Amino acid sequence: MIKRAPRSCAPIAATLLIPFLLAWLPARAAEKPEVVVYTSVDQVFSEPIFRAFEARWGGTVRAVFDTEETKSTGVLNRLVAESRNPQADVFWSGDPVRPFVLIRRGLVDKYVSPVATSIPASFKATDGSWTGFAGRARVLLVNSRIVKPGEMPRSVRDLAKPLWKGKTAIANPLFGTTTMHVAALFAAWGDETSKKFFEDLKTNEVRIASSNGEVKRLVASGEVAFGLADTDDAHEAFAEHAPIEVVYPDQDGIGSLVMPTAAVLVRGGPHPNEARKLIDYLVSSEVEAKLAQSAAHLPLRPEVKAPIGAPSLGGLKTMSVDYGRVAETMQELQPWLRQWVGF
Amino acid sequence: MGRFLSRRAVRAQEQLFFWAVAATVALAVVLPLAVLTGQLAAGDPAQRHSVLATLATPSLWLLLARSVGLAIAVTALSLTVGVPIGFLLSRTDVPGRRSAFLLHAFPMFLPPFAMALGWFHILGRNGAFGSESTSRFFFGESGLLLVLGATFTPIASTMVALGVRGIDPALEEAARLVAPPGAWKWPLATRIVLPLARPAIALAALVVFTLSFSELGVPMFLRVKAYPAVVFSRLGGIDFQPGEAFALVLPLLAISALVLAGERRWAARRSFSVLGLRSGESPLWELGRARAPATTLCWLAVAVSIAPIASLALRAARGQGFSSLGDWAGAGLVNSLSVSGLAAIAIAILGVVLGHALARGLKGAALVDAVTVLAFVTPAAVLGVGLIATWNRPATDWVYRGRAILVIALVARYTAIGARTIAVAMAQGSPHLEEAAAAFGA
Numbered sequence: 001m002i003k004r005a006p007r008s009c010a011p012i013a014a015t016l017l018i019p020f021l022l023a024w025l026p027a028r029a030a031e032k033p034e035v036v037v038y039t040s041v042d043q044v045f046s047e048p049i050f051r052a053f054e055a056r057w058g059g060t061v062r063a064v065f066d067t068e069e070t071k072s073t074g075v076l077n078r079l080v081a082e083s084r085n086p087q088a089d090v091f092w093s094g095d096p097v098r099p100f101v102l103i104r105r106g107l108v109d110k111y112v113s114p115v116a117t118s119i120p121a122s123f124k125a126t127d128g129s130w131t132g133f134a135g136r137a138r139v140l141l142v143n144s145r146i147v148k149p150g151e152m153p154r155s156v157r158d159l160a161k162p163l164w165k166g167k168t169a170i171a172n173p174l175f176g177t178t179t180m181h182v183a184a185l186f187a188a189w190g191d192e193t194s195k196k197f198f199e200d201l202k203t204n205e206v207r208i209a210s211s212n213g214e215v216k217r218l219v220a221s222g223e224v225a226f227g228l229a230d231t232d233d234a235h236e237a238f239a240e241h242a243p244i245e246v247v248y249p250d251q252d253g254i255g256s257l258v259m260p261t262a263a264v265l266v267r268g269g270p271h272p273n274e275a276r277k278l279i280d281y282l283v284s285s286e287v288e289a290k291l292a293q294s295a296a297h298l299p300l301r302p303e304v305k306a307p308i309g310a311p312s313l314g315g316l317k318t319m320s321v322d323y324g325r326v327a328e329t330m331q332e333l334q335p336w337l338r339q340w341v342g343f
Numbered sequence: 344m345g346r347f348l349s350r351r352a353v354r355a356q357e358q359l360f361f362w363a364v365a366a367t368v369a370l371a372v373v374l375p376l377a378v379l380t381g382q383l384a385a386g387d388p389a390q391r392h393s394v395l396a397t398l399a400t401p402s403l404w405l406l407l408a409r410s411v412g413l414a415i416a417v418t419a420l421s422l423t424v425g426v427p428i429g430f431l432l433s434r435t436d437v438p439g440r441r442s443a444f445l446l447h448a449f450p451m452f453l454p455p456f457a458m459a460l461g462w463f464h465i466l467g468r469n470g471a472f473g474s475e476s477t478s479r480f481f482f483g484e485s486g487l488l489l490v491l492g493a494t495f496t497p498i499a500s501t502m503v504a505l506g507v508r509g510i511d512p513a514l515e516e517a518a519r520l521v522a523p524p525g526a527w528k529w530p531l532a533t534r535i536v537l538p539l540a541r542p543a544i545a546l547a548a549l550v551v552f553t554l555s556f557s558e559l560g561v562p563m564f565l566r567v568k569a570y571p572a573v574v575f576s577r578l579g580g581i582d583f584q585p586g587e588a589f590a591l592v593l594p595l596l597a598i599s600a601l602v603l604a605g606e607r608r609w610a611a612r613r614s615f616s617v618l619g620l621r622s623g624e625s626p627l628w629e630l631g632r633a634r635a636p637a638t639t640l641c642w643l644a645v646a647v648s649i650a651p652i653a654s655l656a657l658r659a660a661r662g663q664g665f666s667s668l669g670d671w672a673g674a675g676l677v678n679s680l681s682v683s684g685l686a687a688i689a690i691a692i693l694g695v696v697l698g699h700a701l702a703r704g705l706k707g708a709a710l711v712d713a714v715t716v717l718a719f720v721t722p723a724a725v726l727g728v729g730l731i732a733t734w735n736r737p738a739t740d741w742v743y744r745g746r747a748i749l750v751i752a753l754v755a756r757y758t759a760i761g762a763r764t765i766a767v768a769m770a771q772g773s774p775h776l777e778e779a780a781a782a783f784g785a
Binding site: 018019074076077078080081082084085087098101172174175179207208210214217221222223240330331334335338341342343 | 393463467468469470478482560563564566568572573576578579581582583585662680681682683684685687688728731732735736737740743744
């Protein structure tokens with residue numbers, strides 16, 4: 001008869017116990033006040049803001065960020081999905097248009113922050129349903145090794161120029177800030193001109209990237225000559241020493257689209273008082289200054305210094321935008337956009 | 344009389360555990376999908392009309408067929424490479440086989456999108472080995488095949504290695520006696536060992552097919568149109584339509600049924616057992632003259648596995664990514680380990696009961712198995728929305744606001760793998776061993 005030495009149960013017991021211990025230990029620390037924020041502002045920029053708020057306030061910020069796969073609309077749709085029993089207190093949107101989706105569904109409480117009085121009126125709702133701050137602009141990222149100075153694109157229309165056939169990129173217009181940009185163009189140019197432009201983009205074999213971050217990657221690596229992205233993507237490209245130039249498009253025409261980020265108080269959130277404190281901090285000039293430095297966001301307050309190398313808002317020709325109208329256009333466009341993308 | 348009563352008690356116990364597992368699967372999988380069905384049924388008639396119009400579009404079905412074709416191609420590639428690699432690394436005297444196995448298997452722990460990014464830094468226009476032609480190769484179906492094939496091949500080789508290790512060496516020894524002397528290796532490998540590991544290979548095919556079919560990030564990155572993106576566009580776009588997304592998942596029912604039928608037919612139950620008392624004790628095969636080419640093949644597979652990871656590590660090192668690792672990791676590692684550990688324990692428990700029921704043909708087991716496979720095939724975002732709709736209620740806040748909801752989500756998605764892995768192992772063993780154990784009161 002073969003005798004085997006009895007196996008020790010210790011490894012098996014440890015394997016079973018460790019996950020329970022890991023699951024239990026952090027929960028013990030959750031006795032401080034907390035606030036829950038969902039944000040579509042890139043984690044690399046928003047998380048330091050939350051950590052700074054925690055240090056000042058003494059509580060815990062539980063943050064949910066969007067991801068490369070879920071894009072900017074992921075957290076928005078999670079808020080909609082959770083609307084029967086809200087889990088978030090604050091929504092910090094990467095653009096001012098997505099909050100309108102929540103406002104129209106009655107998922108927002110009004111809050112006029114006393115800190116936001118110095119923010120220009122065009123970047124906030126008078127009733128406090130949303131408050132804009134720290135804007136991003138839509139820009140053309142240009143690979144300076146491929147594009148000669150004399151050929152530099154100056155307008156979004158250059159994405160459809162035959163000279164650049166197959167050499168331009170935009171992020172998928174169904175997701176992210178490109179959705180808002182498309183809607184803004186439709187509002188500015190009208191349906192016929194806009195649809196013609198998008199058909200020209202297809203003819204010109206524009207590459208549809210999964211995100212603005214991927215547009216940045218494609219331009220930086222030389223896969224394409226230039227592409228449409230946001231100012232914070234440009235900032236990341238510079239930090240990575242990519243051979244990039246930034247063009248603020250249509251300065252001779254309709255102007256560049258500026259998208260303030262926006263703070264919204266979620267109706268029925270579990271920590272309303274803490275939520276107001278967080279919103280007061282987010283819309284402060286201190287945070288605008290931090291985001292200008294770390295993420296090349298454009299401060300909406302004239303007294304806050306613009307990021308190095310970027311124009312101030314006053315020095316830029318900006319697109320004239322009715323954010324509420326753009327939000328409506330965004331939703332109306334979805335079936336046509338899905339067909340354009342091929343979904 | 345004592346033995347008859349013991350057998351009945353064992354059967355009753357089996358039934359009780361099985362129905363407990365079935366109830367868990369119903370709670371984790373059926374309920375969320377039923378809630379989504381309810382949302383679709385109770386929703387705006389215009390939405391239902393839109394769903395029907397979408398489902399009637401020929402281009403949708405062409406896209407579905409294309410996605411299935413690509414998934415089959417990835418599966419074929421993974422098995423073609425993974426089966427021999429799994430065998431060589433587990434049963435032969437390839438030098439450094441344990442290290443090779445660990446390195447080759449490492450990509451299984453990383454998201455496929457990270458692997459795609461790594462390959463981009465190798466084959467992209469400005470990549471380490473990049474050019475205009477490698478870029479054209481990479482951004483398209485061929486690149487998708489490379490990235491997903493390289494990412495999922497370790498799944499095939501790992502399952503084959505486990506399947507082959509489980510074979511009783513007495514079966515090999517018997518086959519060697521009747522094989523031509525000096526020429527036994529190839530016939531033994533191809534006609535005895537690998538066929539005996541067929542259930543493991545079939546399971547690997549099921550897992551790789553499902554993972555590659557449901558992958559969203561890599562096709563989007565490589566600009567390949569894939570069916571899951573159509574579903575995701577209803578959940579990630581500005582008009583949130585979970586009911587429509589679920590309706591688009593319904594054709595996947597047919598896919599799951601075909602995949603299950605194929606796997607069950609190919610890995611049909613045997614009339615003899617493969618697992619024996621000496622399983623796991625098989626001596627290594629000495630490859631002789633074939634050792635050098637086999638070693639080259641194995642280490643080439645390792646190189647393909649770790650190349651994208653190395654390219655990412657190099658970029659991180661150059662860009663000071665490692666120095667800020669602590670800032671970014673935060674509590675993420677602890678959270679992930681605790682949740683996945685708890686889910687793994689739950690899946691193992693469910694898998695033992697369901698796998699046993701499947702292997703022994705218990706009534707209802709095939710249906711529960713089909714439900715778990717459907718959950719595995721369903722895009723994760725759809726399952727997630729169903730879970731939110733089910734569990735995000737004041738009465739179940741204690742579940743939704745903690746780690747429990749993540750554990751439920753992982754159990755819903757991956758029980759199929761746990762159950763089928765254990766079913767494969769049990770199918771290889773003999774029921775008589777269980778009867779003998781029961782007779783002694785086990």
